[in-house]
Amino acid sequence: MKRRIKKEMNKKEYEKFIKYILDINQKDGKLPKYVEFDGKKIYKNEYINTIENVNKFILENGRHPETATIYLQKHNRP
Numbered sequence: 001m002k003r004r005i006k007k008e009m010n011k012k013e014y015e016k017f018i019k020y021i022l023d024i025n026q027k028d029g030k031l032p033k034y035v036e037f038d039g040k041k042i043y044k045n046e047y048i049n050t051i052e053n054v055n056k057f058i059l060e061n062g063r064h065p066e067t068a069t070i071y072l073q074k075h076n077r078p
Contacts, residue, residue, distance in 0.1 A: 013038075
């Protein structure tokens with residue numbers, strides 16, 4: 001099954017995205033269930049998966065990737 005891309009970001013966009021999530025976390029004391037970023041609703045499992053993929057890339061390659069991709073995933077709705 002081919003994964004569908006929800007959003008692609010370059011390094012600067014990804015840094016801005018992570019800062020946005022961390023600012024919400026610091027303000028609310030928890031990670032948000034979803035974030036609205038550049039007109040896209042990105043759910044927690046989607047951004048967590050992206051963060052894990054980027055961190056894995058850094059560990060394996062010793063550098064940041066040129067792009068970070070958020071893939072569309074099923075999510076749990078309350």
